[in-house]
Amino acid sequence: MGPVREARVLVDALTENIAVLDRAGVLIDVSADAYGHGVVRVAEAARTVGVRSFFVATADDALRTASLVPDADLVVGRVAEGRRDEIAAAGIAVSSERAGERVERDSVYGFDGRASAAMSLRSRVLATKAIRAGDGVSYGYTYRAPRDGRTALVGIGYGDGVHRHAGNTAFVLLDGAMLPVVGRVAMNVFVVFLGDRRVDDGADVVLFGDERSGEPPLTRWAAALGVQPASVTAGIGARVERTVR
Known part of the structure; x- marks a missing residue:
């Protein structure tokens, strides 16, 4: 199992982007x-x-x-x-x-949406739990479950550079599907609504990454937050482990 917080620098994409x-x-x-x-x-x-x-x-x-x-x-x-x-x-x-x-x-x-993204930001599921229709999520209860289902706690938060506006606006790739970030983003974690899905602790969560591998694009993540892609990658914190692929 890889790091809980990981920014993969995609060297092949970087090289190809510069080469053209x-x-x-x-x-x-x-x-x-x-x-x-x-x-x-x-x-x-x-x-x-x-x-x-x-x-x-x-x-x-x-x-x-x-x-x-x-x-x-x-x-x-x-x-x-x-x-x-x-x-x-x-x-x-x-x-x-x-x-x-x-x-x-x-x-x-890859900030322009045409060249390949040169970074993939990822985390992992720390825990899941059942939730009932109407239950509030995260502090302040800015989101309430529309139906019975499950939520996943993901191990990255605004202390790592995940914009707090991601709550109730952005989606992540988890278990092969784009699922919503719900409630307020906390310092160390955020919550995803799974619906009826059951996922294992430690499951991979991709915030943005390499579209060629089916990962959600950086430009989509930035657009959901109302910020520029450059500010997303530049703002990733020191607690996030950088790896090279």
Whole structure:
């Protein structure tokens, strides 16, 4: 059985997404630790298809990235005048000095809904229980069961970056079906209404992932929450174990 909280970085998808880009003058955006995918992993994937130039938005991010990927051709966005010497000493260029280059982000990580998603966010069922029609779920009882059935407690919550708006709006893949997240998302867990289904403790729950494998798309999850896909992956917390597939 795998981790209770897992963000799988899909390296093959990353590599394929970068490989199909027009790579002339391209800068891969690796801001915010490559939006939660891991800047080292993304840099390695890019290098396998001949891309060695990267973009970050801030000076602090640029210095951190330069320390992790010291041989990268790194470009930073706007830099305060007082930090230009520090940035130059680290061998980092400023975007205003690099005319004719373009930054690629959404097509690299699958944020655009056309390229394959480069991450799958997953958890596991901790426990299930019976529920009667009209019973409330989670604190505040913002959801009441429409009929008798069962619920599953899933081991990931807003403390791990699952947006609290997921309650009563989003769906997850569990037992081969898209099932609703119900009630308020708690710090460590959320609840899924199973209907008449019976699932085992430890069953895999997929919030979003690789559409090619039948997993729900990141763009659908983000749309249900009313946020951008980049904010979803960048916001995944440190308690979530990163694995590579």
